[in-house]
Amino acid sequence: GHEQGRMPRPTMSDTMKTLFMTQGPRPDPSAEEIEKNSATVDYEIYSGNSNRKLAEEVARRLGVKLSPATVSSFNDGECNIKVNDSVRNTHVYVLQSTCPGRGSPVRTINDHIMELYLLIRCFRRASARTVTAIIPYYGYSRQDEKRRPRVPIASSDFAMLMEAAGVDRILSVDLHSGQIQGQFQHCPVDNLSMFEDFAAFFVKHLLPTFPEGSEVAVVSPDADGTARAKFFLGLLIEKGVKNVSLAITIRQTTSSSIVLNLVGEVQHKECIIIDDIIDTGRRVVQSAEALYDLGALSVGAIATHGIFSGKAIAKIQASDMEYLVVSDSCPIEDKFRRTANKIVQVSCAGVIADAIHSINSGDTVSHLFAFGKE
Template sequence: MDARGMKIFSGSSNRKLAEEICSILKKRLGDMELNHFADGEIQVKINETVRGYDVFLIQPTSYPVNEHLMEVLIICDALKRASANRINVVMPYYGYARQDRKTAGREPITAKLVADLLEAAGVDRVITVDLHAGQIQGYFDIPLDHLAAGHLLARYFKPLVQEDPEDWVVVSPDLGGVTRARKFSHDLDLPIAIIEKTRPRPNESIVENIIGDVQGKNCIIIDDIIDTAGTITNAANFLAEKAGAKDVYITASHALLSGPAVERIEDSAVKKCVVTNSVHLPESKECSKIEVVSIGPQLAEAIRRIYNYESVSELF
């Protein structure tokens, strides 16, 4: 059945991004109230009809991840019970993705659990950006559009690289990120280097070796997530102080910037940290080293194509 039209709503996670998307699509942001009961439970009230409409809900599940995930589930339940035609969740940052498989006994697979919860809540489609692990796409039994932010980040660096491309190299922060780094290096037509590291515990790492030539080079370390920034700033400091690199840049799709992340970036050898606005960056986390490029136009175009039954593959 054809939809009566499109409506866009936003949770509390990244309303600024939702407003940007609405501005691009020339749509009004849907009227919805989010409140809490005295015990902290989330209360949702949708103040306009959604019956028969294709609804797009903008909500990355960033900090506080549990709150924002529950918002998604409750809002989608409300939309389903209000007879929305199709419920599309635009989740640029997909929380709980780092537990995507069992690496030891008695561990959960939270990436699969979240997929199941979204489907149970009535979601018909998910649009996301740079999942922590590509295989998470297989956890969904509904359509999932997996967009990439690499070309947006590469666009920032192209003017710098073109001045003297032989002086630049793309660096993967670990062996698991080689595919991401190689795609990024192809966008910029640069060689790559790889950092070998060990992780004694979560959010900590020790650099063991570097594969590739970084001596006298400007380095771009690319990752999907910057959380506490401990791992990536350690890598940047190692490149600058022990491996002979010149300027070191770091870039990632999702800037969680938890805990001491901003201070670590400010105090490190990093010249610039380039991220997208998939996660809202509050004023308290802004600093002169952090540059934000908007993923809003790409998400808006994906929404437009999905609503009009056009190909989305060009945006991958």
């Protein structure tokens, strides 16, 4: 009963046909322009299997073709990789989200990491001038410290693997923790942010669905995410949103239950939970329930990476959450595009294409970062 007197939210069925491009879709380059550009630029864009659709969209935004490579598997599961054209003295960009695969054959995070490792080695042995790995969703990022004895710090160990492969630069989107940039000893890591795009999407498509004069609460689902929520709050204020404040739910887990304590006010407010990763969906749904219990008028969520393990999408659809906005850093299975009307994707292709363009032109990339814009 949270729907009375509201305009309908944009749903996936409306939007998935053309992923939302908050920066406005660039004019579609013609086939002739793409041919011409592909012949003149001094870089190539390649893709592994994890998110080819995103790689194609990035290439289209830049007005070039995705370069051809065979990335498949032998019968025993070993990666079978072949780059079709010469890359000698070329700047190579290879896009691979290290998330679980969708569709068949089933590919795990580890399969995608191995594909990426072997692609980088392949470009190195083929005398590419530079190799940049674009890892929109950086797998193992949540294992970024020793929380108990005798465990790896897997995000750092993945960084060591990438550097051993010989990568020159990493581009990622909304890393789970910014300190992962410091786990690379020899190559720069650009941590691009989707939150400028999410804020633009919110102002254009979600804010108009709230009743006039609504108060908005930007909510961090835990203490660790406070900087992220505060940054998003700042973007909304910058874009002229009035009556907006910050709240934090702090989770205390006992052996039998989870208690959520609230810092800030959510009663009679439209709440947006801000997070970076939606995996099983359990935490975001629990937070939404708690916010409704505390008197929130509506609850939705925005998070960069939608992994959606197990029955996550069904759990979100069945919850009282009104919407969940994610990027396309991880692909969503086609069957859900027709049924999951609460989930909307905003493409990160624009941010990635801008970064590639800036790097290749020798320009700054810092306008695409989060937290502390200059």
